[in-house]
Amino acid sequence: MTENVNPFAYAPAPESRELVSIETSYDLFINGKFVAPKSKKRFVTINPATEEVLSKISLGGKDDLDLAVKAARRAYESVWSKLPGKERGKYLYRIARLMQERAREFAVLETLDNGKPIRETRDTDIPLAIQHFFYHAGWADKLEFAGNGANPRAHGVVGQIIPWNFPLLMLAWKVAPALATGNTVVLKPAETTSLTALLFAQICIDAELPPGVVNIVTGDGSTGASLVAHNGVDKFAFTGSTEVGKAINRLLASSGKPVTLELGGKGANIVFEDAAIDQAVEGIVQGIFFNQGHVCCAGSRLLVQENIHDHLIEKLERRIEKIRVGDPMDKNTDLGAINSKEQLQKIIELTQSGEIEGAKAWQPDCALPSRGFWFRPTIFTNVSGAHRIAREEIFGPVLSVLTFRTPQEAIEKANNTPYGLAAGVWSEKGSRLLWASRELKAGVIWANTYNKFDAASPFGGYKESGWGREGGRHGLLPYLTHSSTPRVKPSKGVRK
Amino acid sequence: MKKTYKLFINGAFPRSESGRSYPIYRKGSKVLLAQPAQASRKDLRDAVRAAREARLKWQSATAYNRSQILYRIAEMMEGRRLQFVEEIMAQASLTKSVAEKEVSEAIDLWVWYAGWCDKVGQISGANNPINGPFYNFTSPEPIGVVGVFAESDSSLLGLVRAMAPALAGGNTVVVLASERYPLSAITLSEVIATSDVPAGVINILTGIRNELTPWLASHMEVDGLDISGEKSRRVEIRTLATENLKRVADFGSSTSPNRILALMDQKTIWHPIGI
Numbered sequence A: 001m002t003e004n005v006n007p008f009a010y011a012p013a014p015e016s017r018e019l020v021s022i023e024t025s026y027d028l029f030i031n032g033k034f035v036a037p038k039s040k041k042r043f044v045t046i047n048p049a050t051e052e053v054l055s056k057i058s059l060g061g062k063d064d065l066d067l068a069v070k071a072a073r074r075a076y077e078s079v080w081s082k083l084p085g086k087e088r089g090k091y092l093y094r095i096a097r098l099m100q101e102r103a104r105e106f107a108v109l110e111t112l113d114n115g116k117p118i119r120e121t122r123d124t125d126i127p128l129a130i131q132h133f134f135y136h137a138g139w140a141d142k143l144e145f146a147g148n149g150a151n152p153r154a155h156g157v158v159g160q161i162i163p164w165n166f167p168l169l170m171l172a173w174k175v176a177p178a179l180a181t182g183n184t185v186v187l188k189p190a191e192t193t194s195l196t197a198l199l200f201a202q203i204c205i206d207a208e209l210p211p212g213v214v215n216i217v218t219g220d221g222s223t224g225a226s227l228v229a230h231n232g233v234d235k236f237a238f239t240g241s242t243e244v245g246k247a248i249n250r251l252l253a254s255s256g257k258p259v260t261l262e263l264g265g266k267g268a269n270i271v272f273e274d275a276a277i278d279q280a281v282e283g284i285v286q287g288i289f290f291n292q293g294h295v296c297c298a299g300s301r302l303l304v305q306e307n308i309h310d311h312l313i314e315k316l317e318r319r320i321e322k323i324r325v326g327d328p329m330d331k332n333t334d335l336g337a338i339n340s341k342e343q344l345q346k347i348i349e350l351t352q353s354g355e356i357e358g359a360k361a362w363q364p365d366c367a368l369p370s371r372g373f374w375f376r377p378t379i380f381t382n383v384s385g386a387h388r389i390a391r392e393e394i395f396g397p398v399l400s401v402l403t404f405r406t407p408q409e410a411i412e413k414a415n416n417t418p419y420g421l422a423a424g425v426w427s428e429k430g431s432r433l434l435w436a437s438r439e440l441k442a443g444v445i446w447a448n449t450y451n452k453f454d455a456a457s458p459f460g461g462y463k464e465s466g467w468g469r470e471g472g473r474h475g476l477l478p479y480l481t482h483s484s485t486p487r488v489k490p491s492k493g494v495r496k
Numbered sequence B: 001m002k003k004t005y006k007l008f009i010n011g012a013f014p015r016s017e018s019g020r021s022y023p024i025y026r027k028g029s030k031v032l033l034a035q036p037a038q039a040s041r042k043d044l045r046d047a048v049r050a051a052r053e054a055r056l057k058w059q060s061a062t063a064y065n066r067s068q069i070l071y072r073i074a075e076m077m078e079g080r081r082l083q084f085v086e087e088i089m090a091q092a093s094l095t096k097s098v099a100e101k102e103v104s105e106a107i108d109l110w111v112w113y114a115g116w117c118d119k120v121g122q123i124s125g126a127n128n129p130i131n132g133p134f135y136n137f138t139s140p141e142p143i144g145v146v147g148v149f150a151e152s153d154s155s156l157l158g159l160v161r162a163m164a165p166a167l168a169g170g171n172t173v174v175v176l177a178s179e180r181y182p183l184s185a186i187t188l189s190e191v192i193a194t195s196d197v198p199a200g201v202i203n204i205l206t207g208i209r210n211e212l213t214p215w216l217a218s219h220m221e222v223d224g225l226d227i228s229g230e231k232s233r234r235v236e237i238r239t240l241a242t243e244n245l246k247r248v249a250d251f252g253s254s255t256s257p258n259r260i261l262a263l264m265d266q267k268t269i270w271h272p273i274g275i
Helices: A062-080 A085-101 A103-114 A118-137 A167-180 A195-206 A221-229 A242-253 A277-293 A306-320 A341-356 A407-415 A430-439 B041-060 B063-079 B081-092 B096-116 B120-124 B157-168 B183-192 B209-218 B234-244 B257-261
Strands: A028-030 A033-035 A042-047 A052-058 A157-161 A184-188 A214-216 A235-239 A259-262 A268-271 A301-305 A360-362 A378-381 A398-404 A422-426 A444-447 B032-034 B134-142 B145-149 B172-176 B202-205 B224-226 B247-249 B264-272
Touching (some): A028 A195, A042 A103, A052 A195, A062 A184, A085 A103, A085 A118, A085 A167, A103 A118, A103 A167, A103 A195, A118 A167, A157 A167, A167 A195, A235 A242, A242 A259, A242 B234, A268 A277, A268 A407, A277 A306, A277 A422, A301 A306, A301 A407, A306 A378, A306 A398, A341 A360, A341 A378, A407 A430, A422 A430, A430 B264, B041 B134, B041 B172, B063 B096, B063 B157, B063 B183, B081 B096, B120 B134, B120 B257, B120 B264, B172 B209, B183 B202
Parallel strands (some): A157 A184, A157 A235, A235 A259, A444 B264, B172 B202, B224 B247
Antiparallel strands (some): A028 A033, A028 A214, A360 A378, B134 B264
16 A cells, blocks of 8 residues: 555545535424414524535524413324224325435435435444334234223323434434334424425325324423423423423422433443454444444443453454544435534543543544534543543543453442443353343443444433433333333232 | 330441430320431431442342341331331321321331332333344343432331332432331331341431431432432422432322332343354
């Protein structure tokens, strides 16, 4: 290989931007129609990879939420709650099919708005979002078998707030089970990533979903706060930071309203000395660099058995040097843009704290685009459990490496966090995998794999990573009431 | 001979470290029945620490073993049936037949929940069909330490209703006994102490609810609460519980496997399938 010409380099392979037409501004989706916001406020949404303005989004206010909640209530009472499950299911199937037909468009739009690589939106976000609708469609007429009793009932109007890291996928995780169980929805997308939710609104229109069953009110934190405080909402579901999750739970404490919380994490990824090293290296990369590390369940704390530490780190660095960072629209890109300037600042601040506290940073020598928000894949070695980078969620492509000597020590370190969303474990010994999986205090355990998701697989946290599950049979339960659960009484036989 | 009613912490029967007690009279009269301990904040912290340390022992016991231990509580209660009946009659001023019925139901309830230990995972777990070559299964696990508010207007049954589900799910418990009717709770601890329940798995405090409630609700090493038996200060309890996101179960006086599951978390484990 010569210095300047790499004959094996990838030629650019850009996806076509022309696949999507983005309007200059978007209204709110309330009662089956796009309506201008009563608040009269709008804000811009940009492409974080180029800082190009994509469109103007409506900033929903209290009056807009009032209309949306009223529409959802009316739709619940007059149509949706009266519809047999079988018919609700047909709408969900239709939505899934319409999304499949426009999957490529969704993928391009998501990449432009979020900054994540087209390979991820095309192969992960959009297909999984569709699977969620298809999977839940089939539950709509089988709820009596879901485990909440013979006559399970919906709550009514559900308020939902979703994050920016998987915009359409998080919408699907929230909306699909809510509709399948017979609830109606008022959804607030994340401030920086509303475009695919608004395209989804068009899908609802095309599927002829009854007006008001799904309402999408875009906006910022103030919009979300008004939704949480709204009296007309019967149940709440939130995905986001632990801090905001706690604030929501405090606000809802007085009403006793049921709430589902999918919050932050600081996932441990444990590599035992007997692990298949090359597979583990792939899993570590997938665990922390998937989606630029903007993943609540990211394997952001690597726990390596001491005797294989140097060997593993060497292999890991060699692998990270091959990661292609850059244009998210290029089909060869592995690592895209950081979603916002704000998030980039947070990542920079935390990584600086890592260096100040004495950890050793390593980054590959890759070029970054001149515009947009970027951060190189980073690994920190010499990390102690007390360092901020080992305790706080960075939500970026930054891995903290710690070591352990005994399996017990690995578990102790892994569990030494208020979070408990996900963890990984790598070993070729079955009994050790099962032992570690049992001991780890986390809702999802990936054994010899990482960051895998499926509509049939329950996802959710232990401890301060939240409660309730999304996906699978378990994900239906938070959307059904216990009130009609038959009270089982132990039989009272005649006593002698 | 009158009995001294003490606290039950870590398998032992200490008086309150505060040296306090409070009088319990026969209902509707001034006849002194007993002066149980009035637990302090420090007693509560000791109880939580004991429950925390007992988690490993209780969680690592097999479900079959836990089932037999809870069944053993029922057996031991049967042997002290008369004492329970007399205490209920005295505390709550109930007739013998009503008190006998309450004891019978409480014993039956232990037997019912004992049987759930090795079944709850089967009715609520799942083998999830993944779109790809993965084996994926979900099973419920105990959340850890549960703070239990016994029903305040019941001597024995409301106590068992509140604590048995948490234990059947593999949690360890710190129980606040009924303030007005605490005597059955302490007699139950004497039963528990002789039923092979490891020390610290069950801790029972008698005393004044208003003093203890905020500390139990806010304790950072308590992972969940069953507030079914607590009718007052519920908003305050839920607010305090938010600090470390305690799971809060609220089932009134119902009996259901959902009550066990409300104090458990579901864990999903993935593994690739391949040659």
